Amino acid sequence: MNKSIKDTEDEIIEEFSLFDDWMGKYEYIIELGKNLPLIDPKFKTEEFKVKGCQSQVWLSSEMKDGRLFYYADSDAVITKGIISLLIRVLSGHKPGEIAEADMNFINKIGLKEHLSPNRANGLTAMINYMKKYAAAYAEQNVN
Secondary structure: OOOOHHHHHHHHHHHHHOOOOHHHHHHHHHHHHHOOOOOOHHHOOHHHEOOOOOOOEEEEEEEEOOEEEEEEEEOOHHHHHHHHHHHHHHOOEOHHHHHHOOOOHHHHOOOHHHOOHHHHHHHHHHHHHHHHHHHHHHHHHHO
């Protein structure tokens, strides 16, 4: 079946450990962003924009077979790479699992400390939006 959130986080930690410096890590993040599937243009509206990001980020989600899937885009290459990491970790899991995820990999790869304060705030905003979607879906499924 699907890998656990923790398994995916561990994979990412291992991938980032292969780089000696942050220039390599940034290049890798940018590359990940380039591979992010395109979001449907109908989601590139104010309604789906993540507030609190320096750059523009659009985030949508949908439930399929009890699992939550995310789709996103950004007008900034680094941000697009960061959201692709978050999608890789959280997408395809049950809403309750997503809402509970600790997202430890962010600190373990040193991402937050290597971002500008504005980008770090944006990272937090993206995670909060994703968890907010998950909590809303989890609540709908309980009721």
